[in-house]
Amino acid sequence: MKIHNCIAFVTGANRGIGAAVVEALLAAGAAKVYAAARSAIRHPNPRVVPLALDVTDGAAIAAAAAAAGDVGLLINNAGALEGGDLFAAGAEAVERQLAVNALAPLRLALALLPALRRSQGAIVNILSVVAWAPMPGLAGYSASKAAAASLTGSLRATLASDGVSVHAVFPGPVDTAMAAGIDLPKTSPAEVAGAILAGVEAGEAEIFPDAFSRQIAAGWFADPRAVAEQFAA
Numbered sequence: 206m207k208i209h210n211c212i213a214f215v216t217g218a219n220r221g222i223g224a225a226v227v228e229a230l231l232a233a234g235a236a237k238v239y240a241a242a243r244s245a246i247r248h249p250n251p252r253v254v255p256l257a258l259d260v261t262d263g264a265a266i267a268a269a270a271a272a273a274g275d276v277g278l279l280i281n282n283a284g285a286l287e288g289g290d291l292f293a294a295g296a297e298a299v300e301r302q303l304a305v306n307a308l309a310p311l312r313l314a315l316a317l318l319p320a321l322r323r324s325q326g327a328i329v330n331i332l333s334v335v336a337w338a339p340m341p342g343l344a345g346y347s348a349s350k351a352a353a354a355s356l357t358g359s360l361r362a363t364l365a366s367d368g369v370s371v372h373a374v375f376p377g378p379v380d381t382a383m384a385a386g387i388d389l390p391k392t393s394p395a396e397v398a399g400a401i402l403a404g405v406e407a408g409e410a411e412i413f414p415d416a417f418s419r420q421i422a423a424g425w426f427a428d429p430r431a432v433a434e435q436f437a438a
């Protein structure tokens with residue numbers, strides 16, 4: 206799909222990758238950007254329509270979908286990461302991350318589906334390289350991204366005949382608050398945002414938006430067991 210003149214909806218639009226995606230959409234000529242965040246943002250560009258949305262709130266999702274009946278591109282970006290030992294964090298931490306990272310993107314897709322079908326639009330789910338194999342220090346996050354990847358694949362297959370494309374994004378470390386504690390080279394949110402929009406325009410089902418992501422993807426497709434062992438260590 207073309208980004209120019211599209212009407213987009215971005216969750217977690219207040220900071221990090223989400224804020225960068227909003228700017229990239231505006232720069233690429235999007236006609237309107239619904240910028241959803243837990244606390245509605247202020248933005249100087251009149252093409253930005255701020256929405257208050259906690260993605261775990263079903264009533265708020267319904268209200269946002271009613272307000273955005275003309276949307277053509279849903280970007281499920283909002284995400285939560287709780288690091289730490291699995292046993293100390295407990296199942297509740299896993300449940301919280303599943304709610305934000307796996308179930309909320311599905312709920313948003315379903316709520317916006319009538320509009321996306323009308324516009325023959327696209328859904329973009331921002332996952333992670335840990336969707337492929339778990340990192341034990343990020344157990345709940347890895348599980349939630351793996352679940353989100355699986356749901357993304359099911360949505361893609363289900364919506365193929367409706368003309369709605371579904372894209373999975375697998376970033377490596379990106380220089381945002383979420384990755385503050387990760388001691389690896391990080392890609393800028395702006396570079397990742399640009400690669401996401403380029404991937405959508407090119408019709409790529411799977412988008413690898415940074416060098417780390419492309420390197421891990423190559424390893425994963427060649428030897429998944431080696432990547433799983435590397436992540437586990």
Ligand SMILES: NC(=O)c1ccc[n+]([C@@H]2O[C@H](COP(=O)([O-])OP(=O)(O)OC[C@H]3O[C@@H](n4cnc5c(N)ncnc54)[C@H](OP(=O)(O)O)[C@@H]3O)[C@@H](O)[C@H]2O)c1
Nearest residue numbers: 217221222243259260283284333376378379381382383384
């Ligand atoms: N940074 C990385 O290295 C990296 C790598 C791979 C994938 N990702 C993914 O990229 C996406 C964006 O992450 P980021 O790096 O930009 O992280 P970030 O700077 O920590 O931003 C996370 C965003 O998600 C929002 N959010 C969290 N829970 C929410 C909820 N219940 N309702 C609505 N919004 C909620 C946050 O809103 P508040 O400001 O209200 O908390 C914030 O806007 C996430 O899906 C993340 O998993 C990031």
